[in-house]
Amino acid sequence: MAQSTQAPTLVYLVTGGCGFLGEHIVRMLLEQEPRLRELRVFDLHLGSWLEELKTGPVQVTAIQGDVTEAHEVAAAVAGSHVVIHTAGLVDVFGKASPKTIHKVNVQGTQNVIEACIRTGTQFLVYTSSMEVVGPNVKGHPFYRGNEDTPYEAVHQHPYPCSKALAEQLVLEANGRKVNGGLPLVTCALRPTGIYGEGHQIMRDFYNQGLRFGGRLFRAVPASVEHGRVYVGNVAWMHVLVARELEQRAPLMGGQVYFCYDKSPYKSYEDFNMEFLGPCGLRLIGTHPLLPYWLLVLLATLNALLQWLLRPLVLYTPLLNPYTLAMANTTFTVSTNKAQRHFGYKPIFSWEESKARTIHWVQALDQGPGTGGHCGPYSRS
Ligand SMILES: NC(=O)C1=CN([C@@H]2O[C@H](COP(=O)(O)OP(=O)(O)OC[C@H]3O[C@@H](n4cnc5c(N)ncnc54)[C@H](O)[C@@H]3O)[C@@H](O)[C@H]2O)C=CC1
Numbered sequence: 616m617a618q619s620t621q622a623p624t625l626v627y628l629v630t631g632g633c634g635f636l637g638e639h640i641v642r643m644l645l646e647q648e649p650r651l652r653e654l655r656v657f658d659l660h661l662g663s664w665l666e667e668l669k670t671g672p673v674q675v676t677a678i679q680g681d682v683t684e685a686h687e688v689a690a691a692v693a694g695s696h697v698v699i700h701t702a703g704l705v706d707v708f709g710k711a712s713p714k715t716i717h718k719v720n721v722q723g724t725q726n727v728i729e730a731c732i733r734t735g736t737q738f739l740v741y742t743s744s745m746e747v748v749g750p751n752v753k754g755h756p757f758y759r760g761n762e763d764t765p766y767e768a769v770h771q772h773p774y775p776c777s778k779a780l781a782e783q784l785v786l787e788a789n790g791r792k793v794n795g796g797l798p799l800v801t802c803a804l805r806p807t808g809i810y811g812e813g814h815q816i817m818r819d820f821y822n823q824g825l826r827f828g829g830r831l832f833r834a835v836p837a838s839v840e841h842g843r844v845y846v847g848n849v850a851w852m853h854v855l856v857a858r859e860l861e862q863r864a865p866l867m868g869g870q871v872y873f874c875y876d877k878s879p880y881k882s883y884e885d886f887n888m889e890f891l892g893p894c895g896l897r898l899i900g901t902h903p904l905l906p907y908w909l910l911v912l913l914a915t916l917n918a919l920l921q922w923l924l925r926p927l928v929l930y931t932p933l934l935n936p937y938t939l940a941m942a943n944t945t946f947t948v949s950t951n952k953a954q955r956h957f958g959y960k961p962i963f964s965w966e967e968s969k970a971r972t973i974h975w976v977q978a979l980d981q982g983p984g985t986g987g988h989c990g991p992y993s994r995s
């Protein structure tokens with residue numbers, strides 16, 4: 616992929632391109648990758664906002680498909696130069712069965728790898744997660760750690776288990792020969808908790824606050840730090856990795872990178888209040904209003920209720936033993952590996968990330984629009 620001033624030639628495929636992160640990656644690619652000729656957007660559910668992108672200079676091809684179907688993946692991958700595999704089942708609330716989570720996240724990833732090998736696509740970027748590291752089931756803090764920080768990564772929940780297995784598949788595939796004899800070059804990006812325009816859990820907290828008369832109730836001590844990263848910066852990191860992977864294959868191939876930016880270290884709830892506060896919500900309490908043992912009891916009750924009600928209705932509250940443990944365990948990263956390896960610098964400052972997210976939350980009041988979740992990235 617040599618730099619040139621000639622007509623654009625590259626074909627990219629983004630799986631999960633209509634999801635929260637996927638949409639930002641798609642829009643970022645269209646704005647920041649001048650060598651793009653065709654952008655294939657592969658998703659189980661295609662967004663209507665894709666239509667508006669089809670009028671630009673890059674050919675945008677929407678492909679409705681399922682990553683668990685090997686032949687659908689192979690057809691989408693064939694002829695592409697780079698695959699950004701973001702599709703995944705993100706479920707820590709018990710909406711899907713462990714089997715389904717495994718199928719989509721692990722088998723789906725295996726299908727993407729095999730499709731690259733069979734069709735001769737040489738570059739694969741995988742959206743992994745901080746969850747492949749932790750927090751672990753023992754609740755050990757990971758405080759401002761980096762990619763080399765020793766940590767006992769022990770998982771039980773289907774989501775982190777599936778992401779860890781999938782990441783391992785991607786990294787082990789680095790160096791395998793693709794059709795034509797060239798080596799596959801892969802790497803994995805590990806975002807911490809992503810926030811920004813289109814973030815469903817932020818929307819859930821906002822709606823919950825509105826239901827309680829503009830109030831949210833503190834459940835997590837302010838001292839517990841939770842890593843967060845703005846979606847636009849995560850998208851930018853994907854674009855940059857995809858661009859640099861060929862030139863820096865010996866350095867970047869088979870590597871993992873945490874996704875980071877200048878978002879402050881705060882508790883999950885205090886961080887959310889950076890956006891929900893300016894939208895009129897208040898977080899009640901400087902300390903958790905309920906003792907931890909009571910929260911554990913409530914979370915356990917929720918899990919029991921979910922199990923009992925499953926034959927009748929899907930009960931998926933925000934609070935369950937897993938989400939409580941996640942929110943109550945410090946997990947923050949401090950690293951410059953992405954900057955050292957491929958020159959990453961966050962494209963959005965904390966102030967911009969915050970302003971864009973607040974703007975989006977404020978617009979939620981005006982009801983759903985006809986476009987996508989996020990606006991264009993054109994900046995003044
Ligand atoms: N949201 C977060 O805080 C974080 C997310 N991630 C990872 O980022 C990726 C994207 O996550 P989000 O955008 O938050 O989730 P999302 O649910 O908004 O997006 C996932 C997309 O994948 C698509 N998809 C699901 N199953 C599919 C299938 N069988 N075939 C084709 N497409 C399918 C969905 O339709 C959706 O558009 C996931 O791989 C997730 O594990 C990693 C770290 C943090």
Ligand SMILES: C[C@@H](CO)CCC[C@@H](C)[C@H]1CC[C@H]2[C@@H]3[C@H](O)CC4=CC(=O)CC[C@]4(C)[C@H]3CC[C@]12C
Pocket residue numbers: 705707743744745746807808809816834835883884933934937938939941942
């Ligand atoms: C105890 C509750 C009272 O308000 C708060 C519950 C918050 C939880 C719903 C979230 C706390 C931590 C979040 C996860 C974290 O950001 C890491 C993630 C990485 C991913 O790859 C997917 C999303 C998530 C698991 C994210 C999900 C929501 C939390 C558990």
